[in-house]
Amino acid sequence: DQQVKQNSPSLSVQEGRISILNCDYTNSMFDYFLWYKKYPAEGPTFLISISSIKDKNEDGRFTVFLNKSAKHLSLHIVPSQPGDSAVYFCAATSYDKVIFGPGTSLSVIP
């Protein structure tokens, strides 16, 4: 039973447009959420995070939104750039637990 789901395995977006990646979780004990980005043959890199006490966090072109009642978070990338093409993993954590989603492969088309 997947506790963290990313229901879109892949997404294609035109350069300059908005990319929206979605993530759903089932365990209400999770209180901190992160997005990681992964290029082929490299380890994931941390992108942005959000605490459960907030509903939005921004960092440049990246914004994460959290809807606790729906157990849903999303990552918005505006504007999308070709260098954003990668696999994006969401992760949900509590103090002693971390669960990653299966990832969404984003392709930004020039």
Added chain:
Amino acid sequence: NAGVTQTPKFQVLKTGQSMTLQCAQDMNHEYMSWYRQDPGMGLRLIHYSVGAGITDQGEVPNGYNVSRSTTEDFPLRLLSAAPSQTSVYFCASSYGGQLGEKLFFGSGTQLSVL
């Protein structure tokens, strides 16, 4: 700035063989952890350590051992490799806080068990 260094990058084992995946970090991070990534699945936590001398099990610990004798090193041992352990393994470190929080990952080890 080496960050998190994993060796080897690739390894092929026969069923029943043992080996150690090495992981070292030079950022003086307290937390270190090992993950495996399989197709269609997210990274799954194998073992983690919150400081030298302290280790604990993650989500999928069976078949793996760890120890943490220094802050810098966190090796992962496969005692008797099985085909189900074919995967890509990532080591990560972080300052602390919650598991999974702001991890710095190594570049991974691709392991095949025949």
